[in-house]
Amino acid sequence: MRDADDQFAQQGRLLEILRGLIHGGAQGAGLAPPPEEITLDTRLETDLGLDSLGRAELIARVERGFDLELPDDALLATTARDLLKRIQAAAPASARLTSARPAAARPEGGDMAVPTSARTLSEVLDHHVTRHPSRVHILLYEEPERIRPIRYADLAEGAARVAAGLRGAGLARGATVALMLPTGVDYFFGFLGILQAGGIPVPIYPPARPEQLEDHLRRHAGLLANAGAVFLITVPEARIAARLLKARVASLRAVLTPAQLAEAAPGWTAVPADGEAIAMLQYTSGSTGAPKGVVLSHADLLANIRAMGTAVAVRPDDCFVSWLPLYHDMGLIGAWLGSLYFGTPLVSMSPLAFLARPLRWLKAIHDHRATLSAAPNFAYELCLSRIPEADLGGLDLSCWRRAFNGAEPVSAATLRRFAARFARCGLRGDALAPVYGLAEAAVGLAFPPPERGPRIDCIDRQRFAAEGRALPVPCDDPQAMTVVGCGQALPGYRLRVVDPAGRVLPERQEGRLEFQGPSATRGYFRYPEASAALIRDGWHDTGDRAYLADGELHLTGRVKDMIIRGGRNLYPYEVEEAVGELPGIRRGCVAAFAATDPVNGSERLVLVAETRERDPERRAALQKGVRERASDVLGLPPDEVLLAPPRAVPKTSSGKLRRGATRDRYLAGTLAQGPPPALWQLVRLTLTGAAMSMSRQLRRLPARIYAGYAWGLFGLIVPWVWLGVLVAPRPAWRWAIARGGVRLLRRLAFVRLEVSGAEYIPAAGRAFVLAANHQSYLDAPLLVDAIARPIGFLAKQGLARRPLVRVLLQRLGTRFVERFDPVQSAADTADLGGVLRRGEPLGFFPEGTFLERPSLLPFRMGAFLSAASAGVPLLPVAIRGTRDLMPGTTFFPRPGRVQILIGAPLMPDGSDWPAAVRLRDRARAVIARDSGEPPVAL
Numbered sequence: 001m002r003d004a005d006d007q008f009a010q011q012g013r014l015l016e017i018l019r020g021l022i023h024g025g026a027q028g029a030g031l032a033p034p035p036e037e038i039t040l041d042t043r044l045e046t047d048l049g050l051d052s053l054g055r056a057e058l059i060a061r062v063e064r065g066f067d068l069e070l071p072d073d074a075l076l077a078t079t080a081r082d083l084l085k086r087i088q089a090a091a092p093a094s095a096r097l098t099s100a101r102p103a104a105a106r107p108e109g110g111d112m113a114v115p116t117s118a119r120t121l122s123e124v125l126d127h128h129v130t131r132h133p134s135r136v137h138i139l140l141y142e143e144p145e146r147i148r149p150i151r152y153a154d155l156a157e158g159a160a161r162v163a164a165g166l167r168g169a170g171l172a173r174g175a176t177v178a179l180m181l182p183t184g185v186d187y188f189f190g191f192l193g194i195l196q197a198g199g200i201p202v203p204i205y206p207p208a209r210p211e212q213l214e215d216h217l218r219r220h221a222g223l224l225a226n227a228g229a230v231f232l233i234t235v236p237e238a239r240i241a242a243r244l245l246k247a248r249v250a251s252l253r254a255v256l257t258p259a260q261l262a263e264a265a266p267g268w269t270a271v272p273a274d275g276e277a278i279a280m281l282q283y284t285s286g287s288t289g290a291p292k293g294v295v296l297s298h299a300d301l302l303a304n305i306r307a308m309g310t311a312v313a314v315r316p317d318d319c320f321v322s323w324l325p326l327y328h329d330m331g332l333i334g335a336w337l338g339s340l341y342f343g344t345p346l347v348s349m350s351p352l353a354f355l356a357r358p359l360r361w362l363k364a365i366h367d368h369r370a371t372l373s374a375a376p377n378f379a380y381e382l383c384l385s386r387i388p389e390a391d392l393g394g395l396d397l398s399c400w401r402r403a404f405n406g407a408e409p410v411s412a413a414t415l416r417r418f419a420a421r422f423a424r425c426g427l428r429g430d431a432l433a434p435v436y437g438l439a440e441a442a443v444g445l446a447f448p449p450p451e452r453g454p455r456i457d458c459i460d461r462q463r464f465a466a467e468g469r470a471l472p473v474p475c476d477d478p479q480a481m482t483v484v485g486c487g488q489a490l491p492g493y494r495l496r497v498v499d500p501a502g503r504v505l506p507e508r509q510e511g512r513l514e515f516q517g518p519s520a521t522r523g524y525f526r527y528p529e530a531s532a533a534l535i536r537d538g539w540h541d542t543g544d545r546a547y548l549a550d551g552e553l554h555l556t557g558r559v560k561d562m563i564i565r566g567g568r569n570l571y572p573y574e575v576e577e578a579v580g581e582l583p584g585i586r587r588g589c590v591a592a593f594a595a596t597d598p599v600n601g602s603e604r605l606v607l608v609a610e611t612r613e614r615d616p617e618r619r620a621a622l623q624k625g626v627r628e629r630a631s632d633v634l635g636l637p638p639d640e641v642l643l644a645p646p647r648a649v650p651k652t653s654s655g656k657l658r659r660g661a662t663r664d665r666y667l668a669g670t671l672a673q674g675p676p677p678a679l680w681q682l683v684r685l686t687l688t689g690a691a692m693s694m695s696r697q698l699r700r701l702p703a704r705i706y707a708g709y710a711w712g713l714f715g716l717i718v719p720w721v722w723l724g725v726l727v728a729p730r731p732a733w734r735w736a737i738a739r740g741g742v743r744l745l746r747r748l749a750f751v752r753l754e755v756s757g758a759e760y761i762p763a764a765g766r767a768f769v770l771a772a773n774h775q776s777y778l779d780a781p782l783l784v785d786a787i788a789r790p791i792g793f794l795a796k797q798g799l800a801r802r803p804l805v806r807v808l809l810q811r812l813g814t815r816f817v818e819r820f821d822p823v824q825s826a827a828d829t830a831d832l833g834g835v836l837r838r839g840e841p842l843g844f845f846p847e848g849t850f851l852e853r854p855s856l857l858p859f860r861m862g863a864f865l866s867a868a869s870a871g872v873p874l875l876p877v878a879i880r881g882t883r884d885l886m887p888g889t890t891f892f893p894r895p896g897r898v899q900i901l902i903g904a905p906l907m908p909d910g911s912d913w914p915a916a917v918r919l920r921d922r923a924r925a926v927i928a929r930d931s932g933e934p935p936v937a938l
Helices: 002-023 052-066 072-076 080-089 121-131 152-168 185-196 210-227 236-248 258-262 298-312 329-342 351-356 359-368 377-386 412-425 461-467 528-534 572-580 616-634 659-668 678-727 731-748 779-786 797-801 803-811 822-829 832-837 862-870 913-931
Strands: 136-143 146-151 176-180 200-203 231-234 254-256 278-283 293-297 320-322 346-348 372-375 402-405 432-434 456-460 480-484 494-498 511-516 539-549 552-558 563-565 568-570 590-596 603-610 640-644 751-756 769-772 792-796 815-817 842-844 874-880 896-902
Touching: 002 052, 002 080, 052 072, 052 080, 052 351, 052 377, 072 080, 072 351, 121 152, 121 185, 121 298, 121 329, 136 152, 136 185, 136 329, 136 359, 146 152, 146 185, 152 185, 152 258, 176 185, 176 210, 185 200, 185 258, 200 210, 210 236, 210 278, 210 293, 231 236, 236 254, 254 258, 278 298, 278 329, 293 298, 298 329, 320 329, 320 359, 329 346, 329 372, 351 359, 359 372, 359 377, 372 377, 377 402, 377 412, 412 432, 412 480, 456 461, 461 480, 480 552, 494 539, 528 539, 572 590, 572 603, 572 616, 590 659, 603 616, 603 659, 616 640, 678 731, 678 803, 731 751, 731 779, 751 779, 769 779, 769 862, 769 913, 779 792, 779 874, 779 896, 792 797, 797 803, 832 842, 832 862, 842 862, 862 874, 862 913, 874 913
Parallel strands: 136 346, 176 200, 176 231, 200 278, 231 254, 320 346, 320 372, 372 402, 402 432, 603 640, 751 896, 769 842, 769 874, 792 815, 792 842
Antiparallel strands: 136 146, 278 293, 456 480, 494 511, 511 539, 539 552, 563 568, 590 603, 874 896
């Protein structure tokens, strides 16, 4: 009975806390729904609009009210009932965040051992593994009180297992692999493992809450389709979402978990790459449009990391603490890969751990004596609002020399308040460092000088809006507008501000910001139109508007967000921030944008503000207050103020407002509609995915019917050919039977063969070597069809292990050679010169294998050494079209046309190795020209 009473009391206390949060002023005064409508089954996000920050406040109140410590995943509770279960399972509060943590391991002897000659990220890892394999690289907070050290050797071994698993699953070199994992050891292993396997990582963020499932998958389906991802690595819990993605993305072959990949044996040798190879696709946030995949090479990443290291003046005793998500460029490149390059330790915790208790971030800096850390502006605000004074006792931040603030607009007020409050903890005011970067530059573009604090520019708001001139005024001027300086261009980079015609503007004149630098992307992946708009006359367009003052960069807003009204340039951020401070308005959930008036075609200023207010009178008063506050900031009233329910204003994964998507919802009249229940989203996505899959299957139906027909012909014809070849006593008869069978099958399958250069084939009794490029399994049969006299082809030893195939090929004069054992391969090919001297021709595919994508691989030397040693001519043969008929290893044939171009005989000019090399180069030039395939290097 007591247990039931206790549970009832817990329910009542939880609902009291929740109602107090909603109606007690923390989220605004006088908010609806009415208190009696809030029950245990009320959805925290959909019904109450509690986003991550609102949930964090709720968790803090629950912990104080119940005197316990909830697990971090309490932030993900969907209803009050879910939260109650976590309360009932939680342990009583104990000394929180007071236990000392092990200090991060610093490089011994002050030696940073920076890999200055490394060309790729894999070479960076090899550098550190070779010099100090046992040094701890990452201290990973797997739980609040459990830290997992990851050494360089651990990182290399984990990456090797992932690489082996991916190659075993069939990953081709240059294929893209999506990585949808939370912060953890699997992410670190997975990213480097994809690179070592020859793939291209595509970081994406996992769905955090069921309410976001539909929008999450819809956005990621387009992203994955654009990337052409063939594999998706994710956690087992996300497999349902991943399967829905697989149904919507045609290229996606399999969904893999880290556990599956870890089953592979280590010892994989990394696929070599050069600095210009693509190292990753970093998809832009989509805050102003559709996400685009920024192509970043190894050289781009390393150039940007080195430039940032110079600007920061990285030291041997540096240590970086980060809770930033690894799918975001600031967390992935700035925090982790930068630490990896310079050999400095990284202390890593999950974003959820920070949101649950912001003090953890500062305590980690204190415990590990960290010198570097970074976060968006909201994180500094969260520390100001969520860390009580009582928790600051004993907190020492004097070690923190660079507190980077970037990835979203930097607030001058936040900088001042953070510096003032945490000065008592030893934080130096000059440690705060507003920075600027973008994915198109890898991550960083402008940093302030080392040891210099933030610069805040106060300018005349009216002159700026009317003329775009940033004229300084005293900061206490009523018309003063504050703009935070973001530093100067990184070493090796250049910034300029231009007008719409591309003319360079003088300092303190606002315009469009462009940049140049060694990490500037080559463009967007499979998006030539956007790439063409990105780069002009060697300068990259940032999409931001800014002005320069004394070489310092001052950002004023996004180009796409600028609103032109009454001849004035208006930017959303300042008015959004001001309106968000009004009681009753959800801070950070206000969007201002321009929308075309459907009646007169003019541009209207629309302001959308989220609120939970339902009472008509209070809504009217709130709307009036929003209009007045906006008029005070802008100097003119907005054309329309719309109070929308919580979660109406969409955001990116990094918390940026998606103003374009908000405008689309406004124009469609759907802003007032909340997201449907998660179960209905799941059903709708499943049905949509099934419809898309069925549509693809229907489009493929004619091809499948043809494939079935072609394989049916194969099953009818080949057994008779096999039997004829088996019983025919003479090689010429066997060849004629095989040739006739191939020709019959080809014609019935509607494949047209065109042969040129047949006159170059020597007469019977004269030996020669035939060397052809390799596109498909159809190459050898079609060469049999094209050439009248028998040729002994060389085939890989693996075919000899299939009895039916071995018998057929042996009867046709095929010789099997071992490709992977050098000693056995030499023995298998030792007598080829004797075969040629007996007058028997040999056929080679010197590439040894083929790829799905058009390419001419490096040539092995067997064909050319054989021709040179025997002194016989070599016929270069170019095959065109077989890759289109049956690409790769899909065994899915198609009708079409094949060309076989036989080149004039090439005589070796000697019998030694140099002569064979010259013969190879001459033959390769002919085949490359006639096949039209680009040569590549393995």
